[in-house]
Amino acid sequence: MHRLRCVNPCLTRLLHCGAANRTQILEGLRVCSNEDQVFDVVSRNKAKLTVDHVSCAVRMLWQFQKERPELLRTIDLTKTHPQFLTLQVLAENKIALMSDLMLIDILYAFLRLKVEPHESLVQQMVSEAWLRVDRLPLPSLSKFSVCLKDQHLQNSPLMGRIASILDQRLSSINNARILTALMTGVSSLVSPQLRDALISRADQLLHTIDPSNYNTPRR
Structure with a gap:
């Protein structure tokens, strides 16, 4: 019993130190x-990086590139850095630990950073x-859907499955940008009925936003 009482504070300190270290890295x-x-x-911190650390690092790498004019981006330099490969390996090993939102965000960032679709990380x-x-x-x-179209x-x-989900959930979409990205992705797969419903919904949403917020002529 005395031994157990001694162990518990030790475990508590170790857990506290581990959590503090993870927070410090983040x-x-x-x-x-x-x-x-x-x-x-x-x-x-290679051996200490959690899925949250990997997610943060990858998204920041893309954000730095995104903030630059296209001609000044250095994606090729980023992609060939040894620690970028480290992040790829860590991400692939931690896929099962990723939340749904994190999974898609990291996939999107890696594709924007020119990780090839045939690479194991992207396929997994x-x-x-x-x-x-x-x-x-x-x-x-x-x-x-944007990630799939990029590939x-x-x-x-x-x-096709995304098109089916879109059909089921169309009435709940209240964001024109979300809808237009989905429309662009599934455009070659939709039925005439769904196409008309998509156009009608897009028209409704476009009338609810400021024209100055329209993203691109394609949208």
Whole structure:
């Protein structure tokens, strides 16, 4: 009994230290202002990185690129950095631990950072997303359709499933950007009836937003 009483405080301290360390790493990532700083945090904490750390790092790498004019982006340099490969390996090993939102966000970021569709990481993430597709929230479903289109999978059975989900949940979509991304993805698979319903819903939503917020002529 005495031994157990001694062990419990030790376990408590270890758990507290572990949680504090994880928080410290996450805070260290969030204050990074460029890719090199992110990669430095990754390099110094490889064995300690959780799925939240990996998610944060990958999304920040894409955010840095996204904020630059296209001609000034350095995606090729990011992609060839040794710690970028570390993040890919860690992400693939932690797919089962990712939330639905995290899974799609990381897949989207990796594709934007030019990870090839044939690479194991992307294939594993797409396969996992397929298993979860029926429960994806609409923003994630929309982003997933963009990921599939980027991989030229707009005529795949998976995109067909997304078209079916869109048909079922169309009336609950209240965001024009979400709807237009889904429409673009499933456009070659929809029936005439669904096409008309999509156009009608899009027209309703476009009348509810400020024209200055229209994203692109394509939308």
